[in-house]
Amino acid sequence: MRFRLNFHLMAWAGFALMAGVAGLSHPAPAADEWPTREITFYVPYAPGGSTDPISRKYSELLEKQLKVKVIVENKPGASATIGTGAVIRAKPDGYTIGLGSSSSLAYQPLEMKGLAWKSADDYQSIAKLSDLPVILAVPAESRWKNLDDFLADAKANPRKLKVSVSGLRSVNDIAIQQLNKLSGLRIATVPFTGGGGEATLAALGGRVDGTAGFAPGMKGQIDAGKLRVLAVFQDGKYDLLPDAKPIGETPWKDTFPVGYYVIAPNGLPKPILDRLLAVSKTIVESDEFKSFLKANGYTSDPKIGDDMKKELAGYDQKFREVVKFLDDDK
Amino acid sequence: MNSLQGLLYGLSIAATPGNLLAAFAGAFAGTAIGVLPGLGPVAGVALILPLTFSLDPTAGLIMMAGIFYGSMYGGSTTAILLNIPGESASVVTAIDGYQLAKKGRAGATLTIVAVGSFVGGTLAVIGVMMFSSLLAKVAILFGPAEFFALTAGGLIVMSRISGGTLASALLPMTLGLMLGTIGQEAVTGETRFTFGLPELAEGVSLVPVVVGLYGFAELMLLVEDRIHAANRPESVAMRDLLPTRTEWKRAVPSWLRGTFLGFLFGLVPGPAATLASFASYRLEKATSKHGSEIGSGAIEGVAGPEAANNSAATASLVPLLALGIPFTPIAALMISAMLVQGIQPGPLLITQHPEIFWGLIASAYIGNVMLLALNIPMVGVWVSLLRIPHYLFIPLLLVLSVIGTYSVRNSIFDVWVLLAAGVVGYAFNKMKFQLAPLVVGLILGPNIEKHFREALFLSQGDPWIYVESPIAVTVWLLVALILIAGFIARRRAAFAGAMAQESSL
Numbered sequence: 001m002r003f004r005l006n007f008h009l010m011a012w013a014g015f016a017l018m019a020g021v022a023g024l025s026h027p028a029p030a031a032d033e034w035p036t037r038e039i040t041f042y043v044p045y046a047p048g049g050s051t052d053p054i055s056r057k058y059s060e061l062l063e064k065q066l067k068v069k070v071i072v073e074n075k076p077g078a079s080a081t082i083g084t085g086a087v088i089r090a091k092p093d094g095y096t097i098g099l100g101s102s103s104s105l106a107y108q109p110l111e112m113k114g115l116a117w118k119s120a121d122d123y124q125s126i127a128k129l130s131d132l133p134v135i136l137a138v139p140a141e142s143r144w145k146n147l148d149d150f151l152a153d154a155k156a157n158p159r160k161l162k163v164s165v166s167g168l169r170s171v172n173d174i175a176i177q178q179l180n181k182l183s184g185l186r187i188a189t190v191p192f193t194g195g196g197g198e199a200t201l202a203a204l205g206g207r208v209d210g211t212a213g214f215a216p217g218m219k220g221q222i223d224a225g226k227l228r229v230l231a232v233f234q235d236g237k238y239d240l241l242p243d244a245k246p247i248g249e250t251p252w253k254d255t256f257p258v259g260y261y262v263i264a265p266n267g268l269p270k271p272i273l274d275r276l277l278a279v280s281k282t283i284v285e286s287d288e289f290k291s292f293l294k295a296n297g298y299t300s301d302p303k304i305g306d307d308m309k310k311e312l313a314g315y316d317q318k319f320r321e322v323v324k325f326l327d328d329d330k
Numbered sequence: 331m332n333s334l335q336g337l338l339y340g341l342s343i344a345a346t347p348g349n350l351l352a353a354f355a356g357a358f359a360g361t362a363i364g365v366l367p368g369l370g371p372v373a374g375v376a377l378i379l380p381l382t383f384s385l386d387p388t389a390g391l392i393m394m395a396g397i398f399y400g401s402m403y404g405g406s407t408t409a410i411l412l413n414i415p416g417e418s419a420s421v422v423t424a425i426d427g428y429q430l431a432k433k434g435r436a437g438a439t440l441t442i443v444a445v446g447s448f449v450g451g452t453l454a455v456i457g458v459m460m461f462s463s464l465l466a467k468v469a470i471l472f473g474p475a476e477f478f479a480l481t482a483g484g485l486i487v488m489s490r491i492s493g494g495t496l497a498s499a500l501l502p503m504t505l506g507l508m509l510g511t512i513g514q515e516a517v518t519g520e521t522r523f524t525f526g527l528p529e530l531a532e533g534v535s536l537v538p539v540v541v542g543l544y545g546f547a548e549l550m551l552l553v554e555d556r557i558h559a560a561n562r563p564e565s566v567a568m569r570d571l572l573p574t575r576t577e578w579k580r581a582v583p584s585w586l587r588g589t590f591l592g593f594l595f596g597l598v599p600g601p602a603a604t605l606a607s608f609a610s611y612r613l614e615k616a617t618s619k620h621g622s623e624i625g626s627g628a629i630e631g632v633a634g635p636e637a638a639n640n641s642a643a644t645a646s647l648v649p650l651l652a653l654g655i656p657f658t659p660i661a662a663l664m665i666s667a668m669l670v671q672g673i674q675p676g677p678l679l680i681t682q683h684p685e686i687f688w689g690l691i692a693s694a695y696i697g698n699v700m701l702l703a704l705n706i707p708m709v710g711v712w713v714s715l716l717r718i719p720h721y722l723f724i725p726l727l728l729v730l731s732v733i734g735t736y737s738v739r740n741s742i743f744d745v746w747v748l749l750a751a752g753v754v755g756y757a758f759n760k761m762k763f764q765l766a767p768l769v770v771g772l773i774l775g776p777n778i779e780k781h782f783r784e785a786l787f788l789s790q791g792d793p794w795i796y797v798e799s800p801i802a803v804t805v806w807l808l809v810a811l812i813l814i815a816g817f818i819a820r821r822r823a824a825f826a827g828a829m830a831q832e833s834s835l
Contacts, residue, residue, distance in 0.1 A: 046659065046662060047376075047659070047662040047663045047665070047666040052662075052666040053666050053669035053670045056379075056380070056383070056666065056670050057670055059380075060380075060383055060670070071380070072379075072380065073740070074376065075739070076532075077513075077514065077531055077532035077533075079514075079519045081531075082528060082531060082532060085528065114526075159790075162788070162790075167517075167519070168517055168518050168519065169519075188790065190784075190787050190788050191517050191518075191784075191787055192784055193516040193517055193780055193784070197599075197655040197656055197657070198599065198784075200655060201469065201470060201473075201599075201653075201655060202473060202788070204470050204653075205470040205471065205472075205473055207473045207474075207788060208788070216669055217655075219674055219676065220653075220654040220674050220675050220676015220677060220678060220679070221653075221654070221676055221677065223674065223676060223677075223678050224676055224677035224678045226677060292670075292672070295672055296669060
């Protein structure tokens, strides 16, 4: 008897479920109805750095705009080329988009062969999310009180001062190399792996003289007085860390931020592309997104579609010059 | 705020209905995720992360922590019952756990593991609470040279992890090290041995290898048994679900040793929980009175590592909370969650967001109690799984393993790795090679290489860096000591054996 009751209940539940599914699913959705199902957003980096939070914030707001689930998936590896390639090679149906950085989009194609992209022509530019300036910090107990001290010491001791970076030829490494190139100084970089954490730890433990990285991973240490921030690699003052001397105030205009962008595969149907550009514009210009950027030290610099593409094409040239310098300096 | 006040404050936060529910949901979902082969703690936390954005930050982090503990525990269930480690930290649990299950002690073993996880987790939370600001300094003391000593020394010591002859361990270990070199070199990003396959650029991932070597191979052996003669696990009587008095007695010292060792591992970067369980197994073999039984089904071989991996998982909250630097993928996800919610992790977390700091610590207490309450009644259910007929059971596990492996990074390539590892595991079983050293090699190899290279970058090519720090030297001396002690012990045993033979003549 009891069994029968349960059976009936299950039959009803099953019927209700099927009815629900039938009600939700449209036969053969057309492009102008996009989106009808969840969207996947690939982050080509592991969580824990500066890339994951910004991706999740954008996705959260995209979810609100489009009223479908946006699934954030970390696909790290091979200097972010695996996840970036996964987006670029995906079916251009608007259901796969992802994060790109100035490094993965413009620098890696110079270093690696056989990638699915060589220039900004090989993927669809959607929106620039932000810039993030590189900062230079030293352990709190070190003898350098400000950037001038540090640079004077670097000048007196070429190749002796060591600065930890989060990976060989990562953007923070390149910022230091660019400084070397412009100033004639020779600051040695020490690449660590596993994100910015180990590079920061090396500075906290006094194994290196300083560390170059990004505010989201270092601000906690700076606030606590464990690290002293000396410089920010941008023109003007850095609101998040006002003690950092802008590199623009030195004779060398070494502003090499990392830019974060949203990309999609080439060939999106026009209605989908237009909608994606429009909602992305709303998001990156929204107060909620901007206050998230400000709180975490990202610089808002909204660029949609072709404006973003132009910027990335410019990065290509900038990276080529640094690579040439590094090759000549060997 | 001192520790006790802090804890009381934390309990007042963690004990709100919403947060209790978050802890329970986390522990429950975590256990389920851990039980599924392949799906480990990282996948579980990643799955739940978007959900936490709609919760308040404390509840979100409490839920993530619950999943973490739950899946650490759940992973050992399948290791014991089926010889399929649910995640890499339960590899060693499978060695003795499965032997115990074959002897009909599955229920007792699961109980010992549940209580051991509770003991390890709870003692570690006390440690975290009392000393977290002090302990954070430990992490800072460890640089590339110290890690190189720890990982390379660990490899040498663990070559004898699962007994057998030295050759039967060294060959799989070398294979593990070789597999570890595939993919991108950690520092420069050069790809090696990838044969142009983009999937290999990330390297051979651990989960499919572990599930394949142990799980798939075991399923093949089960099928074979069916052909030879039904070799079903004996049905378990109710009273056999509980450990005997001797089993309890033997487990206690192992729990304590494992907890202590795991705690130390949790403080430094690296795959703490996995390494802690391996190291604890090795320690049990060396120090336990029943050390010689380990490998053929000794309760110490399960109790120690399980307490160790839970203790390590908990202790790894120290660098996360005190430094704001993530050492494990899970800690990294938790930091991401904090940043999205507008909370700056770092040394000031305890003063700026005491509700998060103490709430998380208090939830670890509650989470451990919940896991115990959740899992002791489940022991009977798990054991009854063994009664499912093989013709249903084997295909079911096969499918679950494939799904679990695929879902870790949505890669069909990993499923092929799983199948290949299964064949290797089966062959190694038949040829009496040890499997654990292969896993040790695969885990430690890339770490050893990375720290080796980082150290040389740091010293700008000067090799003396490896023996310049007191910590590194101490580690190397310990390794030498363990090797010499082991050598003498084996010589003595051989000598005594020879004497016994002589006198019997």
